[in-house]
Amino acid sequence: MRVKMILPALTEATSPLFRPIKYSLFPPLGLATLAGYLDPDDEVTITDEHVQKVDTSDEPDLVVIQVYITSARRAYELADLYRARGAYVCLGGLHVTSLPEEAARHADTVFTGPGEDTWPRFLADLRAGRPAPRYDSTERTLTGLPPVRRDLIDRSRYLVPNSIVVSRGCPHVCDFCYKEAFFEGGKSFYTQTVDAALAEIDRLPGRHLYFLDDHLFGNARFAAALFDGMRGMGRLWQAAGTVQTVLRPGLLEKAAESGLRSLFVGFETVNTANLAEQRKWQNIDRDYGAAIRRLHDHGVMVNGSFVFGMDHDDASVFDRTVEWAIGNGIETATFHILTPYPGTRLYERMAKAGRLLHSDWDRYDTRHVVFEPARMTARQLEDGYWRAYRDFYRWGSILRGAATKPTLAGRMRHVAYAGGWKKFEPAWDLAIRARQVGRTLPVLETILAGGPRSRTRPRRTEAPDPARRRELSV
Template sequence: MRVKMILPALTEATSPLFRPIKYSLFPPLGLATLAGYLPADAEISLHDEHVERLRTDDDPIPDLVVIQVYITSARRSYELADHYRAYVVLGGLHVTSLPEEAARHADTIFCGPGEDTWPVFLADWRRGRAQKRYVSTDRTLAGLPPVRRDLIARHRYLVPNSIVVSRGCPHHCDFCYKDAFFEGGKSFYTQTVDAALAEIDRLPGRHLYFLDDHLFGNRRFAAELFEGMRGMGRLWQAASTVDSILAPDLLEQAVEAGLRSLFVGFETINDTNLVTSRKRQNIGRDYGAVVRRLHDVGVMVNASFVFGMDDDGPDVFDKTVDWAIRQGIETATFHIMTPYPGTALFDRIADQGRIVHRDWDRYDTRHVVFKPRNLTAEQLEAGYWRAYRDFYKWGSIWRGTASQPSMRGRLRHLAYAGGWKKFEPLWNLAIRSHQVLHALPLLESVLSGFGERPANTTHKDARKAHPAPQDSST
């Protein structure tokens, strides 16, 4: 049984403006997770077009081709699917949002997460009775096999130690692409704490990156996970929401377990936008207090902002950048609001006749694909690029250090913010020469605050001996 698993390149991967570092950060864990369900004697190959050239002249031809589809990789995904005459299956966010479109290019499609449907398909396929479509309804991570990390070329990624211990998010923002992905069942669920800790134990080195949409989303699970991680000597990064950061105690537990950098979805500094987009967890929250709380415990901030919401005017770019710099935010990620198919935002904008086109290649949060309400499309795109340019000026980076509570924090700010953008050509060279893994010690040094002593690496006694619940209580 020969199985070929492919993560096709996003459209921007072939653009002259392509930033390789963005797509050389994390390996394709979704496909590596599905590979864990395949029989031991299966010949499996895992391919990521962002870090390697994909050969399609297979000899012998694979028995099964598995392709994960995102919206801006849809065109490339369909090209590959049409090329292969083997049994082809498609899954992922775009397949779930537009199943009829995807079905034209596959023998079988998967809607929603695959932990429950993938094993059923494999059994059906081996009997020659595979269905055309499998739809996820039973949401659980119980019995999840170990991720097939042996299939991943670790040396090609800056963060090979990425990990996911939950699925989905307890919140339902109307622009969130993944909210549609988890329809029809639980929208947020976790592994057991023991299973999560066992997966962490398998990863070498110190650094980890949790790719969970909201690692703090189940407070009980998160607290038990952080307790189990104490003493591991890990340094890690993750994502959370402003309300969870402001909640008492949990952040401190995370820091004791090794948290050093957090992705935070601020999205907009305009409260009216928060109401319109159903970003309820941010409404009425003091964003400044969020940043101060993180900095006070030594955690760096990677802030996310979205431009082009209905209450945004031409001044939104300068206001947002100025606020972020004054707060001392280390890194910022800016996006043009993009109404992804399958989301409430898409339905609302489409009903208002404001969708400009459905060229999925341009649904990349860098192009305007709808009619903004209080901006022109030209203003929106120009403001987006200006925000990146102004935030990452050396002068802005230097200004941002002023709010740091310590000299160590100021040095770390300069190293992290400057290193991410100002030395981008060096990152790109390292990626192209497959030397990116050698940057890990530098990343760990910055995260540790330049010389922080590693914690005791004996952690087994700290582990809880009971599982966390599989619910979404927060």
């Protein structure tokens, strides 16, 4: 069977002027995971439209397309094209799970939720000649997951080819998050066994790793055992966590000892009333400043995430947030406009109140206002969002943030990381087009490490008892 898997480009990633590096960071790991379930004699390819063109001159038997909200229009276009040619087309992903009836108009089969239980069932049904039009995930486990088909990924096209996921979902229930809709109907947070996660890490070449888990620290027992197992590997790694877990004694120390050097943290807002409104309980009454200091004290850089446009935000929120982030020495910041994704409680609230402006999914990209804000105009919100990015990443702001670091090495590291991320987008564009992004990975590793270090990778010298590790999955 000839199988073609496609990750269509997000609308915001198709600028004719330059290609932002963030869309060339990670390979399509979800599709590579599903490819692991195919038979050895199946001919399979993976196309990531963020880094390569989709060749539509081929004639696959089965086409599998992963759909996000701002790639939905492009995904449906490709699906319709291949169906017209007689291919069997499957659609899945976040947007399909939120709006399966919409997606079903463009597919032979749609999948809702994660695919570890439904995808193997579909393949058996397809080979038996009786595939169903819809598969809904209900059984949630990562036990027996086949090895990810990394051989299908062109590593040279990505800055971070060693992306990895060892859990699914998140234990928290924030109103604006897609996760609750995606995992409806079963467990919304579960992990691999620690042994399986360590085995996957061992298979990855080089030093650097990026955990794409929504919340790597979500199960403290699992995370602690994983970090113990990674100690001595000589890895440098990045991940996402919460203020709550950063402040928890012991866990951050284990992470830093095993190689954590940069953490994405969802601060979301500097207004406590917003946290309660969006049910971001894990951040309420937490000392953000103390969390940042703990991370910096352990040599971990901070990528802070902030959302503008919650109901308690007024036009002063942008300057206050940027000044707070610079003053606390956050190395990089990611700003978003509040976006009510279909399937979330936020979307339901906005729709019921008549505050949604339209359903043009291309504009649901956290860069455009798609609802009526409560305490400012849509124009103020959109302009403030862009101003926040400009102000935070001015050279003067980067230098002010760097000045909060106590050592010269720390200040240089701050400038290199923040400046490299946002100030050299034309250079990144050239590297992406020349397929040379992977050659810059040693630079990233040097910055993460805090300076030049040996490239040798020590063998793991210490690990928790294997029998104990195997128990640690949920």
